[in-house]
Amino acid sequence: MKNSLIQKYNVPGPRYTSYPTVPYWNEADFSYEDWISSFKKTFIESNTEEGISLYIHLPFCESLCTFCGCNKRITKNHNVESPYIQAVLKEWRLYCNLLDEKPIIKEIHLGGGTPTFFSTQNLEDLINGIFAYAVKAENHEFSFEGHPNNTTHAHLQKLYDLDFRRVSFGVQDYSEKVQKAIHREQPFHNVAKVTFWAREIGYTSIGHDIIFGLPFQKIEDVVDTIEKTKSLQPDRLAFYSYAHVPWIKGNGQRGFKDEDIPKDNEKRILYQVGKELLQKNGYHEIGMDHFALKTDSLYQSFRKGQLHRNFMGYSSSKTKLMIGLGVSSIGDSWYSFAQNEKNLDDYYQVLEWDKLPVFRGHLLTEEDLIIRKHILNLMCQFETRWDKTTTYFKEIPEVLEQLREMEKDGILIIKENGIQVTDKGKAYVRNICMAFDLHLKRKAPETALFSMTV
Known part of the structure; x- marks a missing residue:
């Protein structure tokens, strides 16, 4: 098994x-x-x-x-x-x-x-x-x-x-x-x-x-x-x-x-x-x-x-x-991310211009903020919950459908308004989070981006 x-x-x-x-x-x-x-x-x-x-x-x-x-x-x-x-x-x-x-x-x-x-x-x-x-x-x-x-x-x-x-x-x-x-x-x-x-x-x-x-x-x-x-x-x-x-x-x-x-x-x-x-x-x-x-x-x-x-x-x-x-560092304001220049010479150059050396970032949408909370809950507490107000998103039924196979495999337990990761499932928490990752679902990578989960 x-x-x-x-x-x-x-x-x-x-x-x-x-x-x-x-x-x-x-x-x-x-x-x-x-x-x-x-x-x-x-x-x-x-x-x-x-x-x-x-x-x-x-x-x-x-x-x-x-x-x-x-x-x-x-x-x-x-x-x-x-x-x-x-x-x-x-x-x-x-x-x-x-x-x-x-x-x-x-x-x-x-x-x-x-x-x-x-x-x-x-x-x-x-x-x-x-x-x-x-x-x-x-x-x-x-x-x-x-x-x-x-x-x-x-x-x-x-x-x-x-x-x-x-x-x-x-x-x-x-x-x-x-x-x-x-x-x-x-x-x-x-x-x-x-x-x-x-x-x-x-x-x-x-x-x-x-x-x-x-x-x-x-x-x-x-x-x-x-x-x-x-x-x-x-x-x-x-x-x-x-x-x-x-x-x-x-x-x-x-x-x-x-x-x-x-x-x-x-x-x-x-x-x-x-x-x-x-x-x-x-x-x-x-x-x-x-x-x-x-x-x-x-x-x-x-x-x-x-x-x-x-x-x-x-x-x-x-x-x-x-x-x-510092070079390549990422900042997090909760509502947005910003990464510094990854090349050391570029990092120094932008600072010479009296400007923060930020070269890329992301503004989190309302959907991003909700999904972020669920993934944080899973990564930090091995469980997450939702209600009809602040933590619900319309794709939850689809997420639960995807997770039912994991439930059959003993990786998690689906509850009325949440899920809980089992001891066996802790090794697969990245896979569980992927079920919540709407960006990943909407656009699967065409080239290798991530390491293997196991």
């Missing part, structure tokens, strides 16, 4: 960090002025009540990891650091100049690339530069991504001193053969060292990122990785499916052959074995791909129905406005 479900539902599909997904943005009806207007509207609505979030993209890496789909620039030249920090701070000032009051920042996430590529001094200059024009919310939550090979004790201490309390380390897999294939060679000792340092310094949430479905990866590799992870007791874990999309990511994912990658049932077994081991070791499934101990804020937020998902991934709190700073 499991094999047949995998064959049945293993299709290309979005990961739904947004709705509509980026390939379905209506860029023709979007303008720079639209984003400014939407940004200012949402800021007025939400700044005092809940604050705002910042995602800051730091794109530089010293070497290329072949599993990675992030926007990055590979260089060993650290002279690139300071000009980039100054550019990000200029972008931030351009945003602040549009406002009548100081932003109250609830969340900051430093992503990449490799944030710990940057020196402690440049990271300090970045954060201090942000708060020269803003204030911290009382219940703020600041986090960053650390590479175990180059995150120093000084990095961890400096960011802690700047009020960061959450850090996630990219582990991926401890098999030497797998690490060599993905060009991410890092011994367990390096991960253990930074994890112990973070805990000793006082970080309250330490995360590890693990990937299943990597080239040459076997069941014993997943078991070994999770057993080693258990010994370090991170507070939360991301257990991601490797997204093999070389048509998007170019030569970075051509370092191994397609036949070297676990597929279909073989890949699903890796997930199932890993998931069972994580649960056995006290980790609870939170949304899609994420697990946390009961003591972690992500678990507590999930239990309270307050979990949120956006371009930064899962968050234990929600802000209506998220500003993306």
